[in-house]
Amino acid sequence: MISLRVGAFLAADAQTLVARLAFEDAQRFRGNEPRQLRAWADTLDTLRAALADWPETADWRLLLEYDIHRLGRRIDAVLVTPRGVLVLEFKAGAEAFLAQDRAQAEDYAIDLQDFHSACRRHPIVPVLVATRAQPGPMAWPLLLVGATTVLDASAATLPALLRDLWRHLPQGEPLDVAAWEHAPYRPVPGIIDAACTLYTHHGVADIAAARADANNLTATTDAILAAISSARTDQRHTILFVTGIPGAGKTLCGLNAVFGSGRDAGATFLTGNPALVHVLREALARDAAAGARGRMRAARQRTKAAIQALPAFRDHYVGSGDVPAERVAVIDEAQRAWSAVHAISKGRDREVKLHDSEPGHLLDIMGRHPDWAVIVCLIGNGQEIHTGEGGLAEWGTALQARPAWRVLAAPGMLDPGLLGRAADPRQRLPALPGLQTHDSLHLDVPVRSIRNPHAAAWVDAVLAGDQPAAAAIARAHGPLPFLLTRDLAALRRHLRATCRGLRRAGLLASSGARRLRADGLGAELPHMEADAVAHWFLDRWPADVRASDALDTVATEFSCQGLELDHVGLCWGGDMVRVSGHAEWRPRTFIGTNWQTRHAPEAAANRRNTYRVLLTRARYETVIWVPQGDPADRTRAPAEFAAVTAFLTACGIEALNETQAAPAIPSPQPALL
Template identity: 40%
Template sequence: MRDPLPVRIVMAIKAYYRAPVPSFLDDDVERILGVLTSAHHHALEESQRWAWLEQLPILKTAFAGHPDGWVFLELYIPRMGKRVDAALIARNIVFLIEFKVGAKEHSLHALDQVQDYALDLKNFHEGSHDVPIVPILVSTKAESKPLQELRFADDLVAFAVGTNRDDLGPLIDFVCARRIFPAWNIELWMTRGYKPTPSIVEAAEVLYRTHSVTEISRSDAGAINLRETNTSVSTVIDRSRLEKSKSICFVTGVPGSGKTLAGLDLATRRSLEHVEEHAVFLSGNDPLVEVLREALTRDKAKREGISKKEAEREVRSFIQNIRHFRDEYVGNDSIPTEKVVVFDEAQRAWTREQAASFMQRKRGQANFDMSEPEFLLSVMNRHADWCTVVCLIGGGQEINTGEAGISEWISALEVRFPSWEVYVSPRIVLPEYGYQGDIDVFLASPRVHKDERLHLAVSMRSFRAESLSEFVGYLIDNRSDDARTTYEVIHKDYPIFLTRDLGSARNWLRSHARGTERFGLVASSGALRLRPEGIFVKADIEPANWFLNSSSDVRSSYYLEDVASEFVVQGLELDWAGVCWDGDFHHKGTGWACQSFKGTKWQSVSVESRRLYLKNAYRVLLTRARQGMVLFVPRGSTADRTRSPCFYDGTFEYLRNCGIPALD
């Protein structure tokens, strides 16, 4: 029997078992089973052992005609936290094989599963970016069907195909004979790095399940930036504890750079390593909290076999709503147990006027006279010794009335908390972070420490185009020449198209998404005149169902019926997005015009803060997609003054001037 791969090669690809095909064919089934069992770190269920015993003879027969190939059993897929049953590399093709032992049909769920494995390998394993991948579902008792030519997408990932135990070998032989692909180095492929980029839902599930991001971490510039940011914040916390001082960190970041992931990771690690700190992650983003809690609840209930209600009780303490934290300390002098508090989207905290109005209307607190940042800092200031507040701040993310940006935080620190040590990203001086005052005076204070590591500069949401946020910034800022130049850099990896037809937009989304890649329609909350197009932004949607439910559920984003506004999608993401554009933010040829629809007509928006909210709403919508998007700009109607073509034609032409091509 030939020896497996020499130990000298460092494996980036992880599998329970790996060997050249001849070694695999010569290897005894019981010995292979022993290797698999030894590598399986969890309790081995009898059903898993039985499945391996069923699969191994099938694989030996199917692989016999490929003596130059390599075999991998239980190949790990890091981002998904799962393993594909088998992989074969033969004739310069990677075959990913998933078994459903005893199944008579190829279920859509199972086909999606193996398709997802292939897409994950293609997108996140450096060695697989340019190699062909064929996902195969083996339903062992399915009926035989004539072999047909496989369809490959442009990225060389074939569309998943189903077969049975007897036809697996002929299918592999058929594909190898019909397609000839350029040669590549298999041993080099096995050593190439894995750069998984999880969605925030996937990342939260891994963090909650394992208290670690090791299995979903990357090693590129964006991930290094993320690790350095958390290390820097942890150093501040440790210093505050040692010196018995109070401190605050302002962490800035471009859209999609991982601010929420950084906050979740920080709170999780501090809770695990320093239990006495009672670190907590707080967010005022209700849809984000709802979606993450529901995802974690479903995952926990399924994994542990407990009721959803029981799982939810434990999950609620992991991610909390900032409003509940605030209300717990209104009208009393209680000292919080938390020494470390992470505030997600801190730029959305309320101004004095907004907080006072809400507290009077909803909580009966007529004498409440503080901004939300001031009150939250006052609560943490009740500690006699030390505490640390971490504010995660997105640039250009304020989207609602009364959201203060960073101004109220800094004002509170200057007026009420002069003894607090302040650590800031130098990027906080940029206009998109919304400070209304002389920031240089504040930064000149000896208690303010600037640290470049507190800025997350690389978008990891759009893993195919790290410059997406830069492109969107130029587009929103009316810099079409710069936008066009940036588009030329990103469009090959990150497709963006224009259309005047909503049906074309829907077809584009459906044709680009594969497996369980999520797609959906998004629109501004002020896009009220899209209703004649069948887009009703006032219709309530349930964020958890829209973001988490399967393609068989009419409430899910997949149905392309319900549209999500900037309030629903901020902090969350889709793989593919259809951005629906209305006249509330339209281009007049020289610049953007802002409107609000009241009663029966559009009214010009002249208040600068409201214009900023509208601008930021479209910034949020345009940065939700991880892999690509289509922009739908209606034609309008000369018979309807509320949908005059002048509200749409200028926008369409401006977007084309930014380099975005039209579908039709």
Template identity: 35%
Template sequence: MRAWANSHRVLREALDTLAMEQPELRQWTIAFEYELPRERGRRPDVVLLTHDRVLVLEFKDHPRPSRVEQTAHIDQVAAYARDLQHYHAASHHLAVLPVLVYAHRPGLQEERGEVIVLGPDRLKSHLTSFVAASSPQFDHMAWLNADYAPLPTLVSAARRLFEHEPLPAIRRAQSAGIEQTVAALIDAARTAHEQGEHHLALVTGVPGAGKTLVGLQFVYARTVKEGEGERDAVFLSGNGPLVSVLQHALENKVFVQGVHDFLKQYGAHRDRLPEEHIWVYDEAQRAWDAQQVLEKRGHATSEPEDFLRLGAQMTGWAMLVGLIGEGQEIYIGEEGGLAGWNTALQNSEKPWTLHAPEKITHLFSHATSVIPNNALDLTVSLRSHLAEDLYLWVHALLAGEDERARHLITRIQAQGFEVYLTRDLEIAKEYVRTRYKGAEDKRYGLLASSKASNLKQVGLDAWNLGVKAYNAGPWFNNPPLDPKSCCQLTRLASEFVCQGLELDFPIVCWGTDLKWTGQDWQSPTPRTPAAGKRVPENPHRLRVNSYRVLLTRGRDGMILYVPAQTALDQTYSYLQALDLPELPSRSEIWQDRVLETT
């Protein structure tokens, strides 16, 4: 109540005299506590509609905010303005400007990127520049009533789909080709059904491009629209945490199932056949090879061969959709990649028609026929909102391409995606808690490599404090104050738990399992496995891919936490040299407070 009263007081002091001096200002509109639809808890304090632009004002009562708090406040109001610019239907052609006002810091006026930071006595002079009657004023009531369509998380999108709600028409999803990809799969399924054929469709995409959403929409479309009420499609994943999270969110275990359980029941020449004729296999490039299946299920048939044999047994027709992530093989037995599918086609008893992007069709010499279709290649990251270059930056970072990484981080930050560096975990926690205070639907949490044994020294144990697959649902879905929620910042999610899922602002905890040597990245030589255990073909590639997964989970941004350990000094220096902004340390914050007190 006090904060609201202070913002009201500051606005009256600024606007009363300004309205008398320039009557044109009386045509402006003030919206207090403008709630962003579908985003519970996200409310800019004030949206001020002038004659030709939108001002987003966020008021803070802090008389002496720490540098971390101020950074979080600045990023908060910048994100409000960015989201209104891109997701509010009536704002696409207007300038949307963020303003941060500290009610108890008179004399303050500075620019922090695109954000203007003001004290209460400077607001009037700042607003004066926006008073003009020379151009026609846009329709304020139409703006207030316009649709706001935020980019849904994977979980919220799945929940809407299976509650038979239409997904919002998101410009970014449309430009990324999601609709065309789903339409291409529907056409291929219809052809397979009508002609009694066997079809394999492969959808490729960078992390966060919406492959899983495509699979879920396709299953939904076949079940609700195409199948006339019959269930003829199922979404399968070898990613146990993803299955757990989606089943937890949907309160349904029929449409989303674990691929290994599915093949245990129907694979390996078993007599039972599934009800569904269409199987969507998420992360199909990670399908187990024959040796891994032998170790885990007792028969030497690779998962690609198991699926195609099952398809050959189906009455009439079958279709398999493989969703292919790039550079995300992180388990032993997944390193065969797409080659395993070509081998399965060679050994199949039935002819298979392949639908795939042109860039991978040359890998499938044993398909009976090939239909190239570039609508099946998703190249734009949806997860990270506007950071289309995030995946390219992560690739450059992990390839040691420092010049390219520096160039790309500048572009990413300009697009509204924040990446911070710190050696102080408590500072990282303070930032995310401050930034998302009161935002019920926002999720932030700790991510770390499963091999980061050094984190035990800073109180984080990837094994004892790690989220198990069966607990992933509550960790990702439960509200921030729930003890099981990721927002409690007490339990780590490894690459195995977070793959295919997302957080708004993860804290990625760096381990000594991937260190910068001054020339390149190095990972430890794995210990000799116990008798009967398998040695990875390329353990370093699995480590690099693990960090590729961890670094591509964020939607708004991420913090890279590199513990203050001698073994990671070179890694920290390398990340510093890539021009990543650093969160201030506690000693710097203490010095600021001493100077203010003095």
């Protein structure tokens, strides 16, 4: 980034500025093509012409190639004036104003609105400059606090537009132009953006500067890297358990280990979630191919070693007896590893027969290294969602049979009551000889829920059936990032209205909500199909109807666990209902033509955990749609859905009001995470 006064910019040599921009770009591991150099020169010439002979701008601030860490991108130019902030996105040589370019410019402005502390009291105006286009008639947006709609300009019309805009901007409390650059800008990247940034050699500190009470994200990352270094130095086999509430940054820490210091040791990220494999591989490949101007096939091939499907990794090494190339294995959602009984049962009809639990096999595979190896287990508290998932207890059983492994974990792993999950025995790690505890291995501050860090605690109370606790959280820490509606069409309209810029929306539903098809939601994202999942999470509607924001295909817990959306429409199903006069949730399974209540503790816990996953996927807001039901259909009893609605309302959730604007970010410092 280059920052200078407008007066200094006008006096500077253009070629010197281009050279400085090229140097900055090279530091980010990208090449400088002649086309990029020409684009910078064109941008600087356009800016110089727009700001020349305008003495009033001399002390304004111009920031070129301003970093947007959340997206791993940079704004072409930010012009900071005493009345507002102008976000300038240049498309050199462009002859038309494209929808995706407008969305990009608007998204930059929204990013500053959400995460830059000096932008809270002033307008932020995105301007798309397609240098050779012909702008049409312009209607001035409301120049209020926050991001406005996008203004169009060409190289020829930009000077007049900037002068007119300056006259239209309200003369309120002056913005401190000199201090703006140094004010806190703390973006929170989504998991896909974060993975792409880490993959291109940037550390976690570069992409997720946390607020003061969230600094354990960096502490946890440091603890993982220290354990890897110690294992190498001491020649020890070491396993770490990193725990955390949903959205606290576990996957981010794991990816940093793989793409950071673990890269030289041949680290790999293993997950049993095929959707996560598909999305991360494709996102990394697209980003790498674009940045290096390389071929997509080569980029995809390079990502396969970094992001691997755990079942394929397991079966290969169980079947071959080879020593793995990787010395560091990061296992995502490790609580979902199969128990011994389930693994042996599942292996009967498979080419590779399993004779132990998944934890046992993985410990033995990495233990083939004669000197040292590290396993980093990322544990999602309360996120076991399928039969046969052994949780921490299964890892403990496997480690009791392999005492040579050094074990590091948070204190709460021995006493799960500290983490609020004491009721589920799968979430307890037994006492192990030589186990070392470290507080920094537990992440308890959410970084996903941007608008309210108490969202996860509210979800826990709701799923526990603790209405007084949920209502107390809503009263003390509202407004919650949850809304409630009984109208599916209203849900879709709201999601379309609130998703500005490049923000992404999508519909989620439980895989057990089989009767939602009666409401037209029978199209389910096939989580095993790589192309379908990648299109849903990475592409954009209306250009691609397969994208999530087309809002016609629902993703289940198997498609979205470990991933996220900006705005979520959660379609509540008949598999998780309440009955009037009863205090508990009633988890159910649809078999044949009827619902059957799930009485087994593990099955009931898995259903609650499914809704925990679904309720914690949104970065900004979740709108819950509860169907009306049908009195003529015994599988869709209106009274059951009415009871769900009444309970959620009593827990403090507000009804969706279609006339309201997108929910305001609460003050005083809402989004500095």
